[in-house]
Amino acid sequence: MEKQIKAMREKIEAAAAAITDSKEMYQLRKQYLDNKAGQISALMKNMRDLAPEERPAFGKIVNELKTWALDFFTAQDARLKAAELAKKNAAEQIDVTMPAPANRCGALHPNTLIANELIDIFAGMGFTIFEGPEIENDYYNFTALNTPKDHPARDMQDTFYVSPELLLRTQTSAGQIRVMENAKPPIKILSPGKVFRSDDDATHSPMFSQMEGLVVDKGITLCDLQGMLDVFAQNVFGKDVRTRLRPSYFPFTEPSVEVDVSCFECGGKGCRLCKDTGWIEVLGAGMVNRKVLENCGIDPDVYTGFAFGMGIERIAMLKYGIPNIKMLFESDVRVLSQFHE
Numbered sequence: 406m407e408k409q410i411k412a413m414r415e416k417i418e419a420a421a422a423a424i425t426d427s428k429e430m431y432q433l434r435k436q437y438l439d440n441k442a443g444q445i446s447a448l449m450k451n452m453r454d455l456a457p458e459e460r461p462a463f464g465k466i467v468n469e470l471k472t473w474a475l476d477f478f479t480a481q482d483a484r485l486k487a488a489e490l491a492k493k494n495a496a497e498q499i500d501v502t503m504p505a506p507a508n509r510c511g512a513l514h515p516n517t518l519i520a521n522e523l524i525d526i527f528a529g530m531g532f533t534i535f536e537g538p539e540i541e542n543d544y545y546n547f548t549a550l551n552t553p554k555d556h557p558a559r560d561m562q563d564t565f566y567v568s569p570e571l572l573l574r575t576q577t578s579a580g581q582i583r584v585m586e587n588a589k590p591p592i593k594i595l596s597p598g599k600v601f602r603s604d605d606d607a608t609h610s611p612m613f614s615q616m617e618g619l620v621v622d623k624g625i626t627l628c629d630l631q632g633m634l635d636v637f638a639q640n641v642f643g644k645d646v647r648t649r650l651r652p653s654y655f656p657f658t659e660p661s662v663e664v665d666v667s668c669f670e671c672g673g674k675g676c677r678l679c680k681d682t683g684w685i686e687v688l689g690a691g692m693v694n695r696k697v698l699e700n701c702g703i704d705p706d707v708y709t710g711f712a713f714g715m716g717i718e719r720i721a722m723l724k725y726g727i728p729n730i731k732m733l734f735e736s737d738v739r740v741l742s743q744f745h746e
Contacts, residue, residue, distance in 0.1 A: 537580030
């Protein structure tokens with residue numbers, strides 16, 4: 406029996422010497438010291454085969470082995486855990502004298518920069534924000550805005566229809582109708598949002614961002630419109646920029662104008678950006694058509710108003726010198742990281 410116990414001790418020591426992980430050492434400990442399945446506990450079962458006078462000596466030897474094994478495994482567990490902790494501390498060690506790793510700064514998308522800037526400018530002039538639905542019905546997008554039934558803009562090659570009466574809005578002007586139906590003048594709102602048109606080239610996209618403005622009150626004239634646009638242009642493109650109104654046509658405004666700004670690149674002398682004209686077209690505007698006011702229950706003999714609309718991508722392309730509108734939709738970090746507030 407003594408030889409058997411000695412062999413078991415040597416086996417335990419040899420097995421423990423090959424272990425480098427505290428979890429494996431725990432499994433070895435269970436193998437020998439588990440109360441039910443442990444090999445040392447199993448030795449006590451042999452006591453029934455001994456003579457009564459031999460049992461006390463046998464029990465003493467087994468208990469001494471068990472005591473030794475407990476102390477041995479406790480010491481081995483402490484040794485391995487100390488080694489594991491030292492290894493972990495070494496791996497997590499930080500040299501406080503080393504410079505911190507450089508973090509790349511994020512940047513807002515050019516569209517977001519321009520939208521925020523425009524909202525700040527017009528909010529400073531008393532405008533409030535209204536955001537209408539992107540899926541509109543034909544009435545708000547066309548009919549209430551005095552667009553004839555045979556107008557080309559209603560055709561499927563220009564407009565994305567969801568159903569005969571529902572469509573992806575082609576302009577945020579639809580929000581103006583919703584506001585005028587539910588609010589009495591004076592009205593002064595700015596309506597930013599996504600719009601959708603079947604158009605795709607270097608300067609146009611099937612989806613783009615638009616910002617429309619509407620002012621309705623007594624005594625509103627084109628002079629008020631140009632004065633407000635002067636403030637807008639000087640804040641966005643520079644204090645020396647001037648605006649120019651050219652006659653145009655939109656179903657929902659009368660008279661209608663195209664709005665140009667003097668070229669902020671060459672100061673109006675003529676360059677590649679302004680195509681040597683000294684002027685750059687930036688938006689459309691005009692006085693709200695009498696029929697549009699009537700459609701919304703506003704008396705056009707008492708109230709007048711002006712409306713304007715601009716593409717946020719176009720303003721971003723002009724301000725930041727972006728040559729192709731698709732660069733604003735490709736999510737190329739090399740491009741987007743160049744723009745900061």
